[in-house]
Amino acid sequence: MRLGGSVRPVHIGVFAAVLALLGGLLFSWPGRAGAAADPVISKGKAATASSTEGSSYAAGKAFDGSTSTRWASEEGKDPQWLRVDLGASNNVSRVKLSWESAYAKAYRLEVSADGTTWTKLASETAGNGGTDDWTGLSGKGRYVRMYGTARGTSYGYSLFEMEVYGTPDGGTTPTPTPTPTPSPSPSTSQPAGAFTVVAAGDIAAQCTASDSSCAHPKTAKLAQQINPKFYITMGDNQYDDARLQDFKNYYDKTWGAFKSKTRPVPGNHETYDPAGSLSGYKSYFGSIAYPQGKSYYSYDEGNWHFLALDSNAFDQSAQIDWLKADLAANSKKCIAAYFHHPLYSSGGHGNDPVSKPVWKILYGAKADVILNGHDHHYERFAPQDPEGKAVADGIVEIVGGMGGAEPYPIEQIQPNSEKRISGDYGVLKMDFTDSGYSWTYVGTDNKVKDTSPKYSCH
Template sequence: MFRNPLQTSLLILATALALVGGLLLAWPGRAGAAADPLISRGKPATASSAESSSLGAKNAFDGSAATRWASAEGKDPQWIRVDLGAAATISRVRLSWEAAYAKAYRVEVSADGATWTPIAQESAGNGGTDDWTGLSGKGRYLRVYGTARGTAYGYSLFEAEVYGTVDGGPPPAGAFTVVAAGDIAAQCTASDSGCAHPKTAALARQIDPKFYLTMGDNQYDDARLADYRAYYDKSWGAFKAKTHPVPGNHETYDPAGSLAGYKGYFGSIAFPQGKSYYSFDEGNWHFIALDSNSFDQAAQIDWLKADLAANGKQCIAAYWHHPLYSSGGHGNDPVSKPVWKILYGAKADLVLNGHDHHYERFAPQDPDGKATAGGIVEVVGGMGGAEPYPIEDVQPNSQKRISGQYGVLKLEFTDSGYGWTYVGSDGQVKDTSPKYSCH
């Protein structure tokens, strides 16, 4: 076919443009890669620090350009992390920096929140918007790890957007997050650098769960109302309205009467059914809050049996203060054994306790301490802020023990199972549990 010179020139130009466009689309780090969906919007986020409670990590994943995360000023390194809810293949990360930007940082992924793999790295950042496309990363967690600030301030992001595909489809049905801890408010405040409960409270607030559980000894030493107001209220009290507490032995020491300060501070939150024990539902889960100071009273035992008989949920979690099994200083507490027998008979899944000031998880076991796949999983989470206790006598079926590192339990529930991480007050994951299915 005959072409005149103009037609030939246009054809050559079109071909060249197509080739260049194809190269740009295929080149990692360039905009224009295949469009994967945004998978990070509204997901739980944590950070190494926050400049204030209004500048928390969740602001970087809320879809609003009017909110932001800001780290503490003048400190390197700092990081922000998002939990995508399930394993995902990540193809793009878009970072919208505020004036306090990162000059050097890494984008990293992790399957368990403990071991991290870089998928992008910047060594000469200049703020604005960084759009990393053509990435190839797999993991449930993604974090931006800043190693050098671009200003004298901290790190600040208006938005961090993660694009890709969640492996196996959408997150499991009924998924929600809970934060839990026991043995919390020593008689100190944030003005004391050695005071731990403001630090665990800051971490718990950054996680921003569906609700919070406390496993007793919420306030030291005698848990009077004045003590609650002076100490607990200044830290964990920030999210009291979303808290489902239980009392510990220190709540019984109040000279004004057993549980007087506890009841005066929490009110109907701690007595929603008129007693110091109660239950509530979330998703496919039935949660039972018990008062282990009165396990010897028939009224609570009879109530527990009736409550379990009326339960229509597949999954059951119970929590109270005194653990049946513990490798810490208090050790095993037989006062809880009758309650374990009742829960075991009802095919309960999970028990959370405090009392001993350490973290410990146990393999599924029956009330007599025999390992069995159909048993109850027990977790001791007494590291909310009181002075740590050492590990003394390791119990059978104890799988992991941590003493000396304050932190919280970050529990992930679905309609058919659960798992958790123990997160230290430094924001680092110290332990990750197996994934369990409900009985």
């Protein structure tokens, strides 16, 4: 079918209904039987892309025949493209695109003999995601690509599968010229200084894996599977009073499996220990939580300077003076801070002004990202200043309090809040490079619940 002089995609839901209504007679129409019979010729073939979100989302994932893997481009930039090398010249009759939630609103399907000069097969200007099945195409070439010109969301472009159908044309296969592919160029290696961190707050309720509703064994299993460089906890590691015995009975049996790679901070529940404020926390973690003899500390990884702060003591001049001196001595380009109480939150606890003086110091030092817990939900904010004004050079705040404690509902959505999830336990998978960072929020079902934009360091 052609509309406005160009082939249009057949969306699967409508297509299936028409087939059911006509009893399959559609494929008896002239010109359709051949297209329907052509085999998939792209599965397992070499693929490249303008960019990738990370090594887990490489271009080849869209041609592996699995709907559980996907290609994803970097976020927030147009255009982006995905290309497959069919290995020889083919007659292309059909292309099927299975979009993830990050879909293209506008894109072109193109074919090329040499990977340099492209001919349009079809185009879309009002895409709405799902599955686009382009049939009745007529093109010849070795290379086929999806060239996205407008994103349908604020993220990037992501395809579970891109299936190209056709038959060999019997002609000679031209040798690709070494002319560079139009910008942006393919991403084929890990960015400089790349490392991964898993982060979560509000973790170990007083329950064990024998209780199917107990969440922290599940988040611990997920965190261990990711196998990051190290782990960050944003306070309230052990409920309800953070006694040493409770740490041993609950936290230690799950998140304790990777205690040596954990860099924690305390939350308000750590202050409730009847044996003394932070007593159980300090006894359990020891020098891991007090590497510099205090409940707050800093360390470096790659081009990043990390600040692990105790927000229970933000009213004490000793920590504030230490923070100012630490930042003054920092030589790293990128700065991340984490502590328990968020300055901004749409959850039950809401905004906590105790963190505002520290935000002002961090903002003045051009800090990039702050991780918090306290409210038992996931939330990310656009860059903002300490007054809550959206600014390009602002700090990105993430609330990651879904490590295992009972979820809190979203109550009052704050300005600059971009995404909120309550009820799905999970962890933050933070991906850092020498010049920036991004993250995904991964649920205990191993599914990505949210993907951040990619940010550059200030």
